[in-house]
Amino acid sequence: MTMHASIDQRVSLAVSTVIFALRQHPETGLATLWLPLVRRIREPYEGQWALPGGPLEADEDLAASARHTLERTTGLTPNYLEQLYAFGNVDRSPDDRVVSIVYWALVQPHEVARAVDGENVEWFVADELPPLAFDHSAIVDYALTRLRAKITYTPIAHAFLPPEFTLADLRAVHEAVLRTTLDPANFRRQALATKTLVPTGTCLQGTSHRPPALFRFEARAPIPAPEERR
Amino acid sequence: MTMHASIDQRVSLAVSTVIFALRQHPETGLATLWLPLVRRIREPYEGQWALPGGPLEADEDLAASARHTLERTTGLTPNYLEQLYAFGNVDRSPDDRVVSIVYWALVQPHEVARAVDGENVEWFVADELPPLAFDHSAIVDYALTRLRAKITYTPIAHAFLPPEFTLADLRAVHEAVLRTTLDPANFRRQALATKTLVPTGTCLQGTSHRPPALFRFEARAPIPAPEERR
DNA sequence: CCCACTTAAAGTCACGTCAACCCTAAGTAA
DNA sequence: TTACTTAGGGTTGACGTGACTTTAAGTGGG
Numbered sequence: 001m002t003m004h005a006s007i008d009q010r011v012s013l014a015v016s017t018v019i020f021a022l023r024q025h026p027e028t029g030l031a032t033l034w035l036p037l038v039r040r041i042r043e044p045y046e047g048q049w050a051l052p053g054g055p056l057e058a059d060e061d062l063a064a065s066a067r068h069t070l071e072r073t074t075g076l077t078p079n080y081l082e083q084l085y086a087f088g089n090v091d092r093s094p095d096d097r098v099v100s101i102v103y104w105a106l107v108q109p110h111e112v113a114r115a116v117d118g119e120n121v122e123w124f125v126a127d128e129l130p131p132l133a134f135d136h137s138a139i140v141d142y143a144l145t146r147l148r149a150k151i152t153y154t155p156i157a158h159a160f161l162p163p164e165f166t167l168a169d170l171r172a173v174h175e176a177v178l179r180t181t182l183d184p185a186n187f188r189r190q191a192l193a194t195k196t197l198v199p200t201g202t203c204l205q206g207t208s209h210r211p212p213a214l215f216r217f218e219a220r221a222p223i224p225a226p227e228e229r230r
Numbered sequence: 231m232t233m234h235a236s237i238d239q240r241v242s243l244a245v246s247t248v249i250f251a252l253r254q255h256p257e258t259g260l261a262t263l264w265l266p267l268v269r270r271i272r273e274p275y276e277g278q279w280a281l282p283g284g285p286l287e288a289d290e291d292l293a294a295s296a297r298h299t300l301e302r303t304t305g306l307t308p309n310y311l312e313q314l315y316a317f318g319n320v321d322r323s324p325d326d327r328v329v330s331i332v333y334w335a336l337v338q339p340h341e342v343a344r345a346v347d348g349e350n351v352e353w354f355v356a357d358e359l360p361p362l363a364f365d366h367s368a369i370v371d372y373a374l375t376r377l378r379a380k381i382t383y384t385p386i387a388h389a390f391l392p393p394e395f396t397l398a399d400l401r402a403v404h405e406a407v408l409r410t411t412l413d414p415a416n417f418r419r420q421a422l423a424t425k426t427l428v429p430t431g432t433c434l435q436g437t438s439h440r441p442p443a444l445f446r447f448e449a450r451a452p453i454p455a456p457e458e459r460r
Numbered sequence: 461c462c463c464a465c466t467t468a469a470a471g472t473c474a475c476g477t478c479a480a481c482c483c484t485a486a487g488t489a490a
Numbered sequence: 491t492t493a494c495t496t497a498g499g500g501t502t503g504a505c506g507t508g509a510c511t512t513t514a515a516g517t518g519g520g
Contacts, residue, residue, distance in 0.1 A: 058327050059320060101331075186507070186509085212468060414498080443498090
């Protein structure tokens with residue numbers, strides 16, 4: 001027989017989200033992965049940075065809860081949202097017992113512009129984060145590896161982009177996420193081989209030199225979340 | 231502002247597990263994927279089959295909770311355990327609100343023998359399940375796709391096998407899980423290419439014909455769960 | 461108007477992987 | 491010894507991919 005804590009010690013359920021977006025790096029000027037964090041306004045970890053999240057309401061699905069807290073705390077509407085993992089170790093919060101169901105999200109650049117950015121919400125370069133509250137540093141780490149793995153075998157990069165884009169844009173997303181440089185010719189071949197790209201005419205005069213072709217992502221059947229499979 | 235249910239309507243947290251094991255199919259005689267289900271002894275869905283699970287105790291980590299309920303309800307000790315997904319749609323339980331954090335597990339054949347198999351616990355062929363309680367049918371579906379995907383790119387098949395086995399055994403596991411036949415020669419090549427197999431002498435007289443070599447899985451560093459990454 | 465420059469986009473080649481298959485080795489049962 | 495069965499190694503061709511080259515299509519400067 002295992003020992004159990006007293007009955008009135010409750011487990012509370014929170015939903016948090018790791019949000020990724022692309023922005024220019026202030027020093028290098030390159031497109032880089034950023035993510036918004038919120039400052040904690042109460043103990044524990046008061047004043048420290050943490051993932052946006054909140055308690056699960058009784059009338060909300062999990063993904064809906066993630067969207068709502070996202071909107072409430074950061075003003076962002078994600079273009080892609082997927083469950084990451086449920087973190088529930090006993091010691092992950094110093095006082096009470098909290099199980100966090102964590103999502104990860106991708107937002108488009110124009111969303112970043114209109115996002116909240118104030119004293120209690122701030123954007124950070126994904127690889128240069130301050131120390132975070134709770135186990136949130138490990139969570140971000142895991143979300144990063146998931147994003148980097150998934151972008152190599154599914155076309156989620158489009159979630160960072162406007163509906164119409166060039167192959168150079170698409171490649172820039174991959175390069176920013178994976179922190180590498182990719183051969184333009186080979187990247188083109190692989191991208192076109194997926195059959196998810198539809199050409200939509202050529203770019204009418206860019207800044208200089210040969211204008212690139214524009215593409216759109218074909219609206220393939222998205223991969224359903226486990227809840228909504230048939 | 232969104233409407234919320236009254237404060238005293240609580241969300242309860244359960245941990246359930248999809249357990250896979252290999253057994254002989256009664257008709258074909260082939261190794262097949264089976265899973266144990268437990269009969270519900272109270273409403274809702276009283277009398278129907280469901281995944282083994284139970285409420286999360288305040289002093290248990292999530293994986294530990296999965297192990298405990300597994301042991302308590304089916305007597306099984308899994309050889310492999312991984313988090314699958316957190317299911318929490320509002321309508322997944324008719325009365326109360328339940329969020330289930332679901333794990334999936336693999337058990338060895340000798341465990342199956344000593345497992346409970348009575349009126350309230352029964353084994354079923356994974357592809358021929360009765361209607362299950364709640365959304366458990368969809369959950370099993372998802373667990374199956376995860377298992378089938380993961381066995382192709384990680385050496386989890388060993389979790390079904392005793393410490394020492396032949397390449398034919400290993401191939402039989404893959405064939406049972408994927409429901410295909412695999413070319414023995416090509417399978418051998420791929421299996422040995424992973425470098426995770428260590429030869430441990432030859433089989434001393436099997437039933438007939440040429441005796442196969444025996445192998446053991448090398449104790450590589452296992453992939454850490456997201457909670458315990460460094 | 462020609463030319464230097466830049467990026468887009470297509471093509472070439474070497475190499476590694478893998479499925480299909482063929483063949484030999486090593487044992488058992490008659 | 492022979493027939494039979496499974497273990498296990500080898501060969502071939504299709505395919506994907508990284509490194510690299512070449513051509514196309516624009517710009518701006520003299």
